[in-house]
Amino acid sequence: MTAFTLAHLSDPHLAPLPQPKPSELFGKRVLGYLNWHRNRKHRQSRAFADALVTDIKTQHPDHIAVTGDLVNIGLDTEFAAARDWLRSLGQPHDVSLVPGNHDAYVRETYPRCAAQWLDYMRGDGADTQTQLAFPYLRKRGPLVLIGASTAVPTPPFMATGTLGQPQLAVLERVLSQTANNSFRVLLIHHPLRAKHWHKRLTDAAALLDILRRYGAELILHGHDHKHSLMWLDGPARQIPAVGVPSTSAAIGGKHDAAAYNLFRVAHESDAWRCDWSVRGYSEARDGITELRTQRLI
Structure with missing residues (x-):
């Protein structure tokens, strides 16, 4: 069977941050706005994100x-730019998308996700x-x-982040029903094990x-802005x-530099095979290179 290639990227935090209206700077947004100008704008680069997209297409x-x-602080104008x-x-x-905590x-x-991005989060057969x-x-x-x-x-x-009981009930049913005939990939923003209490998935x-009880073949997440593999x-x-690191993370920042994952999935001898490679920036080299290869399954 010919391998199916899935690319994975996360947390673009698209820059630059639009200038908010005075009426938009309230509550949590004030803190996010200050954090952007003090920290994030020096660590997040649209140029890195655009270069990764170009490299993905060569694969x-x-x-x-x-x-x-x-997005960053949930401004109306950020959602339209993210759609583009x-x-x-x-x-x-x-392209399949799930939202993250900054998108909410x-x-x-938060409803702008549906208004601007719905087609990327619409399940098969859900055209209406x-x-x-x-x-x-x-x-x-x-x-x-x-998703x-x-x-x-x-x-x-x-x-x-929180899934909630209705999603958990559907996930249990879906994972049970698809256990024997598909390579199941769960897309989720928060990792299932968190180092920091204030960044955890609550359920x-x-x-x-x-x-x-029901398994999955692969889980993909973001949120931590770093290369990670947990079993x-x-x-x-x-x-x-x-x-995976942030799609727009600059070299020399607080977290790992921008990168994306590639998974090549095939069915061989009545078993699944999944090979994983990482492409992105490193501290030691200029430009995008292959950083890692590994067989997962």
Whole structure:
């Protein structure tokens, strides 16, 4: 079987930050605005994000997954700019998106996700869908892409995520029903194990329990802005959960420099094979290079 190639990127935090109206600077946004000008604008570069998109296209992936945080402080104008960036990646059929906590930065503008990005978060057979509905399912080649949302508005200084019982119930059913005939890829913004309490997935324990019983072949996430691989317990074998740095992270910043993942999935001898490579920037080299290759399954 010919390998199916899935690209994964996350947390573009698209720059530059538009100048907010005075009426838009309230509550959590004030802190985010100050943080942007003191810190993030020196660490997030649109040039790095655009270069990664160009490099992705040279790899000719069959599909692209984006695991959230397209915007910064939830300004109205940020959502339209992020829609244009998504279009630069590809058509909605070829790009699957889940939102991150910054996309739900304030309750008032979180609905802009549906208004501007819905086509990239619409499950198969949901052509008349006009509101966000998670989790969604998309079948692409041998993959079943399951897009879950952990994006919820949170108080200042908090960056937690929550799935909620309705999503967990659907995830349990879907993972059970697709266990024997598909390569299941769960897309989620928050990692299932968090180093910092204020950045955690609040109901991670419930999702980990579902995964122990029904499994998945691969989990993709963002949020941490770093290269990561963790192994989670499944019913028959451990499940790889892979994170990735911010798409726009500059070299020499607080976190790992901009990069993206590539997964090549094939069915061989009645078993799945998944090879993982990472392309991006490093401290030691100029330009985008291959940073890592590894067989996951």
